[in-house]
Amino acid sequence: MSGKVTNDAGGSGEGGEGAQELDAAFFARWMTTAADAVSHEADRLTELDSAIGDADHGGNMRRGFEAVREELGEDVPGTPGAVLMTAGRKLVSTVGGASGPLYGTLLRRTGKALGTGERVGREELAAALRTGIDAVAQLGGAAVGDKTMLDALYPAVEALADSGGKDFEAARAAAERGAEETVPLQARKGRASYLGERSIGHQDPGATSAALLVAALAAADAGQDAATSDSGGSE
Amino acid sequence: MAEANEGKRVGIVLVSHSKEVADSVARLAAGLAGVPDALVAGAGGLPDGGLGTSEELIVEAAHRMDEGAGVALLVDLGSAVLTVKTLLAEGDELPEPARLVDAPLVEGAVAAVVTAAGGGDLAAVAAAAEEAYTYRKL
Numbered sequence: 001m002s003g004k005v006t007n008d009a010g011g012s013g014e015g016g017e018g019a020q021e022l023d024a025a026f027f028a029r030w031m032t033t034a035a036d037a038v039s040h041e042a043d044r045l046t047e048l049d050s051a052i053g054d055a056d057h058g059g060n061m062r063r064g065f066e067a068v069r070e071e072l073g074e075d076v077p078g079t080p081g082a083v084l085m086t087a088g089r090k091l092v093s094t095v096g097g098a099s100g101p102l103y104g105t106l107l108r109r110t111g112k113a114l115g116t117g118e119r120v121g122r123e124e125l126a127a128a129l130r131t132g133i134d135a136v137a138q139l140g141g142a143a144v145g146d147k148t149m150l151d152a153l154y155p156a157v158e159a160l161a162d163s164g165g166k167d168f169e170a171a172r173a174a175a176e177r178g179a180e181e182t183v184p185l186q187a188r189k190g191r192a193s194y195l196g197e198r199s200i201g202h203q204d205p206g207a208t209s210a211a212l213l214v215a216a217l218a219a220a221d222a223g224q225d226a227a228t229s230d231s232g233g234s235e
Numbered sequence: 236m237a238e239a240n241e242g243k244r245v246g247i248v249l250v251s252h253s254k255e256v257a258d259s260v261a262r263l264a265a266g267l268a269g270v271p272d273a274l275v276a277g278a279g280g281l282p283d284g285g286l287g288t289s290e291e292l293i294v295e296a297a298h299r300m301d302e303g304a305g306v307a308l309l310v311d312l313g314s315a316v317l318t319v320k321t322l323l324a325e326g327d328e329l330p331e332p333a334r335l336v337d338a339p340l341v342e343g344a345v346a347a348v349v350t351a352a353g354g355g356d357l358a359a360v361a362a363a364a365e366e367a368y369t370y371r372k373l
Contacts, residue, residue, distance in 0.1 A: 096285075098317050099314075100288070100318065108325055139317060140317065
């Protein structure tokens with residue numbers, strides 16, 4: 001548990017409750033960790049999507065997040081907000097399915113809400129994430145219980161907010177549980193909703209990929225770069 | 236309303252998951268409307284020709300169809316709707332003014348092309364396309 005950049009920064013900041021400990025490198029690491037997770041789980045996402053969708057979720061998400069990885073590998077923007085806005089922009093332009101505008105909106109609105117500071121605090125991140133998730137709900141016209149990514153994202157951000165923005169691990173667990181709890185739900189949004197009751201009994205692919213994104217946040221926080229690539233874009 | 240456009244026509248972009256659908260509906264609309272040089276284009280599928288929605292193709296078509304009187308975007312479903320909504324909500328990639336029209340793709344495209352060719356402004360084109368929802372077939 002040796003301190004990485006984020007922890008060092010917390011110690012040298014203004015201190016106290018409002019420590020601005022998360023920097024652009026942390027957010028870039030979140031995105032590349034997410035790219036690792038999405039690539040690793042792409043087949044599973046597609047398998048879930050083949051049950052109730054059009055079997056393209058894994059490929060679409062992998063294409064999008066690999067493009068994000070490439071973009072951030074060339075140049076990491078200077079602020080947390082800019083990292084997320086750049087990543088979101090890339091997802092919208094590369095995913096090719098509904099998850100592009102949905103995840104793109106999530107990251108762009110979250111990034112926008114983070115503002116232009118070079119560092120942000122954990123409570124700020126929790127609040128910004130809620131803003132981003134609300135934007136996704138509005139774009140898709142969906143709510144919790146519709147068997148969508150929101151069923152993972154809202155429990156995650158609530159767990160995060162409940163801990164004052166500190167407990168990323170609780171957010172990860174809540175997102176994973178939320179994704180699992182989509183199994184008995186009937187889809188009310190997206191292509192799966194055409195299946196009616198036949199959508200019951202399958203885990204929602206969007207909630208599953210959303211849980212991966214939250215897990216990547218927790219992994220980035222723990223300093224566990226899931227794979228070999230580093231966020232710093234050293235090559 | 237023709238005067239308001241100063242002779243410029245409203246552009247129409249048809250967004251579908253399929254390139255063939257988008258391009259064919261564009262040709263169908265121009266043909267049925269009797270306007271061979273109609274300012275209508277398809278933005279369908281992914282750049283590689285696969286099924287999906289491409290922000291890049293939508294933005295490119297919107298600029299190609301933009302004469303300065305605005306662009307109406309008609310869409311099929313799912314990611315086509317969400318991608319255009321996202322483009323309108325964020326950023327400045329689409330020409331101004333651009334509008335997502337809540338209309339059936341085929342019937343709406345015909346109504347939009349007829350109205351645009353007659354000099355209708357963006358609001359009139361959108362209204363005509365939206366009204367296509369009320370054309371009952373039974």
